[in-house]
Amino acid sequence: MSGHLLCGLAANPALPAELLDRLIDGLLARPASGPDESPAESPDEADAELALALSGRADLGPARVAALAACDEDAALHLARAGLLDAAGVDPAARPAVALALLDEGAGPPGWARLLAAHPDREIRRRLASVPGLPLDVLEALAADPDVEVVAELALWTTEPSVAARLAAHPHAEVRRGAASNEAAPPAALAALITGEGLAPARSCLVCDREEIPFTHDPYCPRTDCALRGGAACAGGHESTLHEIRQQAARNPATPTAAAASLDGHPSLLIRWALAERTDLPQELYARLAEDPIPGVRSEVAGNPAIGEPLIRAMAARCGKGAQGGAGGDEVAHSLARHPRLPLDVLAHLARETRIGPALLPRIAGAAPAELARAAASADSRVRMLVAQRRDLAPELRDTLAADTDAAVVKAVVPHPGLSEERLRAMVGLHGVRVLARVAANPDAPPALLEELARHDPPVRRAFREIAGHPNATAGALLPALADERARPRAARHPALPAAVLADLLTDPDPEVARAAAANPSLPVDVMTGLLGDLLTHRWGERDEASDRRPSGPRPGRPPRG
Structure with a gap:
């Protein structure tokens, strides 16, 4: 197969302009579809990989960009997201995926959004719903979409508070679930999703839309046409979706603290876990979550930057070989070690009691020079190793650690810039x-x-x-x-x-080795030229005469995908 070599050449930054054009022309002039193939069939996988490799170059220019975008959908999407594709050359009706990518980058005209909001493919409309900055009339059209999953996607992503508020009260529970995660939703609307106050009960969910209730989705569901989430269940009250709504609202930082705190002691570990992620709860609530029977919840609390020093010290005291930390003690200790306001004496305790590993910890990254010097002078090599992870140490401190007698400390500091050849x-x-x-x-x-x-x-x-x-x-x-x-x-x-x-x-x-060699900028131009000629002849039957090269543009009879 020649594809890996062609892709290597396509990525070679030293590829001369004439060879780059020849490679693009060879891709555009690949053989037409066979008699048994659909005329709109995608190019084979190797051609698509080549087009994508070419689209990553920094020296394309408008003509080459247009040519690559015309011949391959993935390349067009990459070029659109890179800000290289001119919207004037894209037909949104023929290539809606490319139009969506341009809209997502703020490079498509508003008229495209209005066109795609009425697209017959619900997946196109659903993806449109996540695009930022949509005109208000498009938001209204999507909010009234007949497909509830399109509306739910809009509820999740819209940045218009009035739209998010209205969708948080939507009669379908799936739409409310999307709004529960949206930080643009007004605090009062998010609070209502937790407490239910002032909010009419949801009338339907995806489960009762599709199944006879009561129904609980088999987590090992063998049906290939089933799109319900694991654990989905409805007995008439849309139970699983309402649970997910509370979980998402509890995690949403825009949800009022009091509403989230009302879930204190909830029997669901997922809701308690979501609470443990918040940074605005009272310290006494964090203290209760720090006693949770689930290690993951305790670990989330341990890493939460909002917990105070008393709780940090209490949790650290329960970590370690001699402590009664219970199951998941190491997980909690690792999270504590990464707390940005961890007292250095507590970090030293954790370094002795658990294996933290070679990582630059936030507390070390933010330590003042005097704190670093004290920690680097620790009798415990594990503490010195943590200091050695920094790459901006003062030269004297760096060289002191580089001369350490413990190999683990030296391994940590040796990638530090500035070390002399003699020291190395x-x-x-x-x-x-x-x-x-x-x-x-x-x-x-x-x-x-x-x-x-x-x-x-x-x-x-x-x-x-x-x-x-x-x-x-x-x-x-x-x-x-x-x-x-x-x-x-x-x-x-x-x-x-x-x-x-x-x-x-x-x-x-x-x-992989051959492709890397083909991409090497030191490959001589005459070798590139000969290799490209051989590869194109082998791949697409190209003759070397310039008359065989086609002008840039899509191949007749084989329209672009989309």
Whole structure:
């Protein structure tokens, strides 16, 4: 198959303009549909992938953009979302999906929205309902749509408060469910969805629309035509949808605090979990949620930036090897460790009691220089390792951590920019293979050091993968990295590879490696030219004469999709 090589060339930033045009023309001039194919049938998968690869280039220009958009729907959608496609060249009736993408980017005229609001395909109308900034008359048309799922989508996405308020009181429960998640809905309307005060009962839901009630949807439903959500149930009161409405409203930050807090102690873990996400509840309510029997609820509370220090300390005291934290203690500890206002002494306790892992924690990221210095001087290497995750440490503090006797601390700090070659070599000398891959990832690692790391005996596979993508890597460092299966595709993209090696990699049995080599900007132009000629001849039977090349535009008899 030649598709991976064509896609590689299509993505090559050094592809000359004449070869780019030839590639686009070859795509446009692909053979017409066979006698047994529908004339509107989509291009094959490889052609679609090629068109998409071409659409990602930064040097297309208006004519090439129009040509690619005309020949492939996915490419047109990509170009529309990238702001490259001119709306003047798009027929919304023929290509509604592309028109929707342009409207979503604010690049389509309002008349398109009015046209699509009356489209016979309900999926088009449903997708239109999520487009921001629709004219009021289009909002009204969608709010009156005969398909309830279109109206529910509008209820979820509209930014017009009056429309959201009206849909929050819609007689269909599914529409109310959409409004319950919408932050543009007025607070009073959201409160009513929780309390029911002043709100007439819903008259229907998707379950009783489609099934004889009472009905409970089988979570392992074998029916291929069934679109009901898992757990959907209705016994005449639209029970599952009303539960979802309360859950969504409880999570919605626009819902008044008092209305959300009225759900305190609700038997549904999903509603309690939604409450635990809110940042405006009283501390005593958070304290009750912190005692929840479900670890996920407790973990959500632990990471909530609104909880105060007393509750943070109480929850941390229940975490750890000797504490009675119950099931899910590690999950709670991990969330606490990521709390942005966690006291540093509590973080030190958590680092000793649970495995936090190599991550830059919010509290460390926001720590003042004096706090960092104190933590970096901790006797506990796990605390020093957390400080070493920062990439903007003062040089003195960085170098102190780089000289640490604990390999885990050194591994954390070694990708930090600014480390000298002497310091990097000292790390390798002291800690060997334990830090070698991280040294190879340092942005300032010099070419000579990378070559030495690539030739290290025994080889370190992870170091090969870092070297393969390192901008300072030379051919001498990259050639050994090609021996590693996972590093090979990255190395094949590296512009420091010699031309002869790149030419060999074009025939590599791994398509990902060959594609990367074809996309390498160091591939010689004469190699690109010969490769493209061979590929086009093999793929579409193109002859080299310029007279065979078609002008840009859709192929007659094969209209664009949409």
